[in-house]
Amino acid sequence: MPSYIDLHVHTTASDGSDMPKQVVEKASQLGLRAVGITDHDTIQGVTEASEAGSRLGVEVVPGVEISCQWQRKSIHLLGYYFDPTNPGITRLLEGMRRGRTERLPKMLAKLRRLGIDIDQEEVEAEVCGEAIGRPHLAQVMLRKGYVSSFEEAFDKYLGYGRPAYAQRPRPTIAEGIRTILDASGLPIVAHPLTIKASLEELLIALCPLGLQGIEHLYPYKFVAGRREEWYEGVPRRLAQIKQLADQYDLVLSGGSDYHGAIEGKAPLGSAQVPYEVLQRLQDRYQELFGHLPSACTA
Numbered sequence: 450m451p452s453y454i455d456l457h458v459h460t461t462a463s464d465g466s467d468m469p470k471q472v473v474e475k476a477s478q479l480g481l482r483a484v485g486i487t488d489h490d491t492i493q494g495v496t497e498a499s500e501a502g503s504r505l506g507v508e509v510v511p512g513v514e515i516s517c518q519w520q521r522k523s524i525h526l527l528g529y530y531f532d533p534t535n536p537g538i539t540r541l542l543e544g545m546r547r548g549r550t551e552r553l554p555k556m557l558a559k560l561r562r563l564g565i566d567i568d569q570e571e572v573e574a575e576v577c578g579e580a581i582g583r584p585h586l587a588q589v590m591l592r593k594g595y596v597s598s599f600e601e602a603f604d605k606y607l608g609y610g611r612p613a614y615a616q617r618p619r620p621t622i623a624e625g626i627r628t629i630l631d632a633s634g635l636p637i638v639a640h641p642l643t644i645k646a647s648l649e650e651l652l653i654a655l656c657p658l659g660l661q662g663i664e665h666l667y668p669y670k671f672v673a674g675r676r677e678e679w680y681e682g683v684p685r686r687l688a689q690i691k692q693l694a695d696q697y698d699l700v701l702s703g704g705s706d707y708h709g710a711i712e713g714k715a716p717l718g719s720a721q722v723p724y725e726v727l728q729r730l731q732d733r734y735q736e737l738f739g740h741l742p743s744a745c746t747a
């Protein structure tokens with residue numbers, strides 16, 4: 450029987466609803482052999498997850514997800530196995546978290562002008578970790594009855610270009626890739642099919658910067674939601690990712706982007722990523738840095 454893993458998971462350290470150890474417990478119950486903790490802008494959840502992992506025999510892959518900018522588009526960059534004490538990446542992540550905190554009052558002011566009255570404290574009460582995000586705000590809107598679903602909060606108010614949206618500073622993709630590499634980590638572009646650009650154009654720009662991999666297996670069905678037309682093109686584009694990865698010498702990665710048991714969102718393990726994917730990631734790490742990532746030898 451093949452063993453499966455999930456390399457893209459959020460916890461309460463950012464905007465997931467499960468604590469890091471709960472994620473690992475669930476992974477263990479599902480029979481997943483490894484789980485990658487990739488919270489937005491923080492590695493706060495990694496230690497707790499790793500402890501649970503060694504207790505339960507689930508390999509925990511340390512990581513992070515950083516929203517970067519490329520040609521006015523938002524690109525999510527995953528970084529795996531970087532040195533958590535590296536000053537460059539520590540500074541970058543701190544700056545990202547500060548940007549999140551500073552954005553909140555701006556969004557609240559915009560909502561207030563739209564007749565939605567939410568206090569900063571109410572949102573902060575939703576946050577367990579150190580990276581505050583729009584899902585926390587959506588949660589309060591839902592609870593107070595301003596919207597009837599999580600999606601509605603984003604579609605009507607909080608999503609990019611919607612009336613309560615506020616920008617926060619993002620590093621360029623070049624800066625993101627460079628910072629992860631300099632911290633001895635593997636930079637991998639997340640859910641590429643959500644980026645509104647041609648895949649080839651994207652890789653032509655990102656590979657010379659040092660991009661090492663591309664997320665391939667991803668539960669796009671859940672992203673598509675009701676947009677069935679969009680989903681029809683997904684299998685063809687996934688095949689294209691495989692072919693381009695080969696051409697540009699990128700490793701393929703995969704994960705569910707699990708955020709907790711939220712209705713309509715992808716369940717843990719749903720990307721059905723085989724364990725070999727992680728082995729190839731580790732091989733690439735070894736090729737680049739001359740030794741296996743330290744989390745593997747623990």
Ligand SMILES: [Zn+2]
Binds near residue numbers: 514525640
């Ligand atoms: Zn993402």
Ligand SMILES: [Zn+2]
Binds near residue numbers: 457459514706
């Ligand atoms: Zn994610």
